[in-house]
Amino acid sequence: MQPSSVMLAFAAALLAALAVKFWLATRQMRHVAQHRDQVPAPFAGTVTPEAHRKAADYTLAKGRFGLLTTAFGSAVLLGWTLLGGLDALNTLLRDALMADYGPMAYQLALLAAFALIGGLIELPLEWYATFRIEQRFGFNRMTPRLWLADLLKGVLVGAVIGLPLAALILWIMGATGGLWWLWAWGAWVAFNLVLLVLYPTVIAPLFNKFEPLPDEALQVRVQALMQRCGFAAKGLFVMDGSKRSAHANAYFTGLGAAKRVVFFDTLLSRLSPGEVEAVLAHELGHFKHKHVLQRMLLIFGFSLAGLALLGWLAGQSGFYAGLGVSPNLAAPNDALALLLFMLALPPFTFFIGPLMSQWSRRHEFQADAYACAQADGSALASALLKLHEDNASTLTPDPLYVRFYYSHPPASERLAALPQPHRPLAATP
Incomplete structure (x- = not known):
């Protein structure tokens, strides 16, 4: 696998997805704006002109904000990959933690740091969506204090649940040989089934x-x-x-x-x-x-195919180099492979969205x-x-x-x- 081929395929998929997203979003906003002042005939007796205009304005506001978040998200994705952000973070944590704390601590720190930085980058956008757009149209009832409390609880729950799962997956990747992806898939499925049982009574409350x-x-x-x-x-x-x-x-x-x-x-x-x-x-x-049940089985099927693909890509040096990362052969690269795959996959899977x-x-x-x-x-x-x-x-x-x-x-x-x-x-x- 040539790094240049990987880079070209990724860049082409990212640009194509971005172009289609912008094209569809602008179509939607133009269509809604053109029909803003006229309630469709089948709804003329049931929906007031004021409610119809509010819905149009809400859709347009979210559409304009969506264009911003789409462009911003694509820029962040480029920053993590081709511009070297993930490579720099990986090198920093590997050099600081690997020798003293071992490969597992380094890899968990990489996953946690990536999640934390990504969350901080998106925080202003989430705040604006809640306290500007939702507030403007009368939907938001959260206070800044509740918003912050939810954020802190989410981080804590994510750490309590996510870190042990990540440690298990990383251990499986390092200990079970070439078919690690099959064992990892089994662990992931079991985790999701347990979560379905625990969520209503433990997490949601x-x-x-x-x-x-x-x-x-x-x-x-x-x-x-x-x-x-x-x-x-x-x-x-x-x-x-x-x-x-x-x-x-x-x-x-x-x-x-x-x-x-x-x-x-x-x-x-x-x-x-x-x-x-x-x-x-x-x-x-x-x-x-x-x-x-059908949706659950479909998700499990896609996850199995994705992990099998990752099982092959993780052994290809061109996969890393083509996405802006230089792996260290003296250190485990399992967490790095997981993050790269998670970053690179969405531009490709975007096109199966209509199905x-x-x-x-x-x-x-x-x-x-x-x-x-x-x-x-x-x-x-x-x-x-x-x-x-x-x-x-x-x-x-x-x-x-x-x-x-x-x-x-x-x-x-x-x-x-x-x-x-x-x-x-x-x-x-």
Whole structure:
């Protein structure tokens, strides 16, 4: 493998991805701006002009900020790779730690330092998105103190979970020979399955409060729906999402006996009981069609292919040199290979995004159809309209942008696809 070939392929993929991202983003912003002042005819009786303009302005603000973050992220990526940032960090830590503390300490320090520096670089952008864009449109409810507390908790949880996992993977890479990637994949899969069990009861409560659903009538309604659908959960909970954001949501979390249903308090305050039931029926549709299992298996399959590819690349000197790094043959380069692969892969995988988006949108249509069979389709339609309005989702996205990025169908397509008896866009109560 020639370093020049690696460099050329990486640079070409990065530039192509950047060009497509800018092209799609500008298309989206032009299309939304052109339709800003006119509510689409199917929604004329249900969405106010003010709500439509707010959604357009919110989309445009996020689009402009997205152009900045995309350009900035590409520059940072170049800085880490071809401009020598990762090489300099690796040399510094290797020279400072390798002799006195051993190869494992040096490699863990490299991974931790990379994550810390990367997080610090992105911090101003995250702050601006929260306290400028989300604040401007009335969605942010976080205080600077809560934002900082979340940040510190996230770093602590990441260290407690990430460092032992990284140590295990590095040990496997160094101790299990040429098929290390297969053993590493098994460890990664096991870790994710354990995390699915622990997240609802151990990790999530560090950031939010979860209380049993207090509305007894709604409890009975939801439990009857789950019984009809053959779904068992450990509990029904309300999460205090309103302390961070005005956005609303509901989700399932956990695995096996640890599964639970979680409603944002913002969702319950906005939707009627029938609409809550319909939204939950949609989520149960994903369960019934095994969408979550399919996505999990796909992720595991991609991770296996990726680790197998890394297993080959890690032994190629051109892989390192072509991405701006000079490995030291006297030291282990496992952490370096992991970081380089993580940095170099996204520009290439970006182009399979439309296939994944299409697959996800198909799942959403299937879940909607299931919800209409188990609950009131008109309630689902009104709930979707309310959620689109509350989240300021534009009703007039660019069709090509939708095909490339949208994991959920736009409102017009989604509502039009509901079964015929529930298709009319009746006014929301």
